[in-house]
Amino acid sequence: MLQESIKKLVQYGIDMGLTPECERIYTTNLLLECMKEDEYIDPDCDLSNIILEDVLKELLDEAVNRGIIEDSVTHRDLFDTKLMNQLCPRPKQVIDDFNRIYDNHGPIAATDYFYKLSKASDYIRTYRVKKDLKWTCDTEYGTLDITINLSKPEKDPKAIAAAKNAKQSTYPKCQLCMENEGYAGRINHPARENHRIIPITINNSNWGFQYSPYVYYNEHCIVFNGEHTPMKIERATFVKLFDFIKLFPHYFLGSNADLPIVGGSILSHDHFQGGHYTFAMEKAPIIQEFTVKGYEDVKAGIVKWPLSVIRLQCKDETRLIDLATNILDKWRNYTDEEAYIFAETDGEPHNTITPIARKRGDYFELDPLESTCRHASLALAVVLQRRDW
Template sequence: MAKRENIDQLITDFIEIGIQQREIDPLDKNLKTNQLLYLLGKEDFISDLSVSLLLPERLAVLDQLVDYAVNEGVIEDFPATREILEAEIMNLITPLTSEVNRQFWSRYASSPKQATDYFYHLSQANDYIKTRQIAKNTHFEYASPFGPLEITINLSKPEKDPKQIALAKQTSNAGYPNCLLCMENEGYAGRIDYPARSNHRIIRMPLNDENWGLQYSPYAYYNEHCIFLSAEHKPMKLEKATFEKILGIVEQFPHYFVGSNADLPIVGGSILSHDHYQGGRHTFAMERAEVNYSFSLEGFSSVEAGILNWPMSVIRLKSQDKADLIDAATLVLEQWRDYSDEEAGILSHTKEVPHNTITPIARRSGEDFEIDLVLRNNRTSSEFPDGIYHPHPDVQHIKKENIGLIEVMGLAILPPRLQAELQEVELYLRDEPNEIAAYHQEWADQLKEKATFDAAMDVHHFVMEAVGEVFLRVLEDAGVYKQTVAGQVAFKKFIQTLSH
C-alpha cells in the first residue's frame, strides 16, 4: 500500500526504471515525471530524491501507484478504473505508434523473428500483455490417442465488481471504437464498460493490397498469441482471399502459424464482425498429427493431400507452390459449402441457411506451405439444440462454449468456474464434506465407480485426467466425421468429390 510519505520515492523509482530500461530518455525525465504526477492527481513533489539503491520491480511499483490514486480518491476502486489508470501510467514508457513501427520494420529487414521478438517484449514490458494474470491460469496436458492435448482453466481475466456492472449499464456506449479489434483501440483510454488501451500499439503491415495490423493478445492463451486484423471494420468471410491472406502472413512471418475461426455461428468462436486471424509461436497437437489417408487432387500435382489422424475432420494440404495451394484449398472450401450426405447426417443448407464452413490453419513446414482445413457444420436438431457438432449436453458441465480455432488445434480454454468446482469434485471423491455443483454430480458418480481412493492415490491427478477425457470427447462431438469405420468411409466419400 503506497503511503503519502513514500509516494514521491515510488514516482522517482518508476521514472528511473524507465530511464535504465532505455524507455525514457534522460532529457524527458521532468516531462514524464510531471505527466505521472498529473495522472495521480498530485500537485506537490520532492524532486531531489535519490533513487533507491535497489530498484523495486516495476509492476510492484505500478500497483502501489494505483493504490495511492484509490486512497486519495483520484479514481474509484473498480477493476476497470484501476486498469485504465494502469494503462495510462504504462503509456508513459511506451513509444508512439510511429516509433514502434519504425523499430519493428528496421529489425524485420534483418529477421522477421527479430521484429516480433522486439514487439512481443515491448508488449510484455509495458503490461499490455498481462503476464501476471496469465500466470494464474491452470495448465496441464492429457495424453490422448491423438497426441498430448493441452488443458487451460482461464483465470487471467479479472471478475467484474457488481457495482462496476451496475455502473456500466448506466454508461451510454458511444459506438467508438466500433469493436474490440478496430485500429481505433490503439491508445484509447477505456471506459467502465470498455477495456483500457492507452498502452496498446499495432504494427501496420501490407497484406495482399490491403492494410492490416499485427497486435498481441492481452490475455494470451499460448506463446506469442497474436492477432492479425484488417484496418477496415468488415465482417469475417471465408473465401479464396482468406487462403491468400493467411498464406501471405506465414510468408511474411515464417516462424508463426496463423488461422481463422469459421465464419458461421456456433462453429466460430470469435468476433465475426471484424475480419481477423489468430497466430503465434506455438506447436499444437494437431500440427504433430500424422496423415492416416493420403489422396491426390486432380489438377494439383504439386499438392500433397491427406486426412489427419485427429478427433475432428481435417484435410491437410502441403506444397511449395503457394498459388496451387490456394487454389486447392479454395476447391475444398467450395465443394464443402454445398456438400450434403443425408446418410452421414451432413446437410449443407436448411432452406437458404448455410451450415458448412471450414476452420483453416496455415504454417510453414520447411520450404513447404502447409494448410489444415477443418470441416465444420453448425446444424442443430431437437436432440442437440446447441449444435449437432458442438459439445453435447453430457459434457457441457465442463465445456459449453463454442469450439473455435484454438480448441480445434488441441488446446482447451475452460471457464474459470471450474477451478473451484473441480476442487469440490475431488472432495466428493474422497468422501469429504463438499458442495459439488449439481451439474457435475452424474460425472462425479461415474468417476467414483472407476476407482477406489485411498491416501496413496492422487485424486487431483485423477480428476485432471478425467477433464482431459472430457475435452477429447468435446473434440469428437465437434467432428463432422467420427473416428469410426462408418465415419471414415463417409469422409472418403466426400474426398472423392474433390477429383470430379
C-alpha cells in the same frame, strides 16, 4: 511514498527500454500530473529490484485515496493503463524500430522486439497471465494442451451496474478496430493507451498486427483488417493467410469459423489468430495420403485427429490457395443425410472450415479443419476423396 513509487515506475520504464534516460524528468512530470501532484523531491530509494505489479498497486491505492479513481478493478485497470502509457514510446517510434529490426535482422528479431515491448508496457499483464492454469494430456492423438484462462479479470458488481447505465458508444466499433490504439477506455470498453499496432499489407490491403492481451500460448498474435468488415471464409482468406506467413514464416496463422452456429468469435471484424507455438495438431501424422485430380503437385492427406482435418503441402502457395478454394466450395454445399450432415436448414448455412496456415521447411502448409454444427468425423475426408468434381 508517492514520490518513491513514481521514481520506481520511471526507472522501470528506463530499465525495460520503454523510456530513454533523457526523458526521465519529462516522464516524472507526466506521472505527477496523472496523480494530481505538484511537488516532487527526488527520493532516495532502492531501484535494484522493481516489481511492476507492486509499484502500480501503490500508485493505484494512492489514486483511490486522493479520489482520482473509484476503488474497483475496472477503474484501476483504466488508470494503470494511463500511467503505463506515460512510459511508452509513440506508435511511430515502435513502427520504425520494428521495421528497422525486420530489415536488418529478420522477422524473428522483429517479433521478439514487439512481443517484449507488449509485455514490458503492461499491455500483456504478465503477472495475471501467470495465474492461468495450464497442463498437458497424453492421448492417442498426441500431447494436448489444456488451459483455463484466469488472466481476464472478473467484473465487479459496481462496474457491471455502471456499464449498464453508461452511455452507449460506437467508438471504437469493436475491440479489434484500429481506433483502439491509444484509446483511454471507459467503463464498458478496456483502456488501450499502452497498445501499439504494427501496420502490415496482406492481400493488397491495410491490416494490423498485434498481440493478444490475454495470451493463451507463446506470442499469441492477432492480425486484423484495417476496416471494420465482417469475417468471411473465402478464397481471399487463404491469400491473406499466406501473405502473412511469407512475412513471418516462423508463425502459424489461422481463422476462426465464420458462422456463429459453429462458434465463431467477433464475426463483425475480419481477423486471424496465430503465434510462435506448435500445437498437437501440427505434430499429428498423416494416416492416409490421396491425390486430387488436377492438383497432383500438391501433397494431400487425412490427419490423425478426432475431427476431420486434411493437410495440404506445396512449395507454391498459390496452388494451395486454388485447391483450398475448391475444397471450401464443395464443402459448403455438401449434404449427407445418413451422416446427419446438412449444408443448410431453413436457409441457414452450416458448413465452413477453420483454415490454419504455416511454413514447414520449403513447403507451405494448410490444414483446413472441418467445421459444422452437425459433426461427423470423416465427413470432410469423404468429400475430398470424391473423384467426380
